[in-house]
Amino acid sequence: TQLLEQSPQFLSIQEGENLTVYCNSSSVFSSLQWYRQEPGEGPVLLVTVVTGGEVKKLKRLTFQFGDARKDSSLHITAAQPGDTGLYLCAGAGRGSTLGRLYFGRGTQLTVWP
Amino acid sequence: DTGVSQDPRHKITKRGQNVTFRCDPISEHNRLYWYRQTLGQGPEFLTYFQNEAQLEKSRLLSDRFSAERPKGSFSTLEIQRTEQGDSAMYLCASSTRVAGGRDEQFFGPGTRLTVL
Numbered sequence: 001t002q003l004l005e006q007s008p009q010f011l012s013i014q015e016g017e018n019l020t021v022y023c024n025s026s027s028v029f030s031s032l033q034w035y036r037q038e039p040g041e042g043p044v045l046l047v048t049v050v051t052g053g054e055v056k057k058l059k060r061l062t063f064q065f066g067d068a069r070k071d072s073s074l075h076i077t078a079a080q081p082g083d084t085g086l087y088l089c090a091g092a093g094r095g096s097t098l099g100r101l102y103f104g105r106g107t108q109l110t111v112w113p
Numbered sequence: 114d115t116g117v118s119q120d121p122r123h124k125i126t127k128r129g130q131n132v133t134f135r136c137d138p139i140s141e142h143n144r145l146y147w148y149r150q151t152l153g154q155g156p157e158f159l160t161y162f163q164n165e166a167q168l169e170k171s172r173l174l175s176d177r178f179s180a181e182r183p184k185g186s187f188s189t190l191e192i193q194r195t196e197q198g199d200s201a202m203y204l205c206a207s208s209t210r211v212a213g214g215r216d217e218q219f220f221g222p223g224t225r226l227t228v229l
Contacts, residue, residue, distance in 0.1 A: 040225070042117075088155050
């Protein structure tokens with residue numbers, strides 16, 4: 001059972017389109033991180049959100065943490081082929097599981113030129 | 114390059130053999146993590162160290178798996194008597210506390226294990 005559910009699992013769009021990826025859970029996290037992963041490589045950290053309701057922007061990427069710190073979204077404006085990759089959300093454990101990250105299965109994004 | 118490094122990048126072995134992977138974390142990071150990722154899944158936590166102390170182990174870490182971080186720097190993950198189900202990408206990450214108390218983990222490139 002996945003602690004974090006990501007949707008959609010696959011997304012295939014044309015260059016220039018906007019998209020939103022969702023990351024949902026019934027659990028509360030101390031922080032939530034978004035990563036992007038290329039085939040055969042490790043995940044690369046994009047952003048960390050900590051406060052409920054927090055919004056962070058990274059160029060064309062906008063990340064939001066839910067008010068209850070259980071869910072998050074990633075919005076990409078005017079997607080480009082270079083945005084292609086696997087987007088993973090990961091929640092940081094609390095209390096006795098403080099050290100670990102709980103990952104979703106990821107959203108595989110393909111942006112066509 | 115001062116990122117997390119892992120060695121080897123790829124390992125092919127026969128069922129029943131032992132394998133060992135190495136991870137060198139970012140030099141000033143005192144926390145080190147091991148994860149396993151199979152196709153179509155996100156990484157799953159295996160274990161983590163703070164300095165040389167192993168503080169948490171997942172139930173995924175069967176008795177055939179052992180991890181060490183003897184001097185609080187690099188770490189090794191050994192799998193004994195490998196099984197085909199051990200085929201996966203093994204990822205290492207390191208971290209240190211940043212402002213606000215959060216703990217940002219930075220991943221290495223992974224070791225891809227194939228058990229024949």
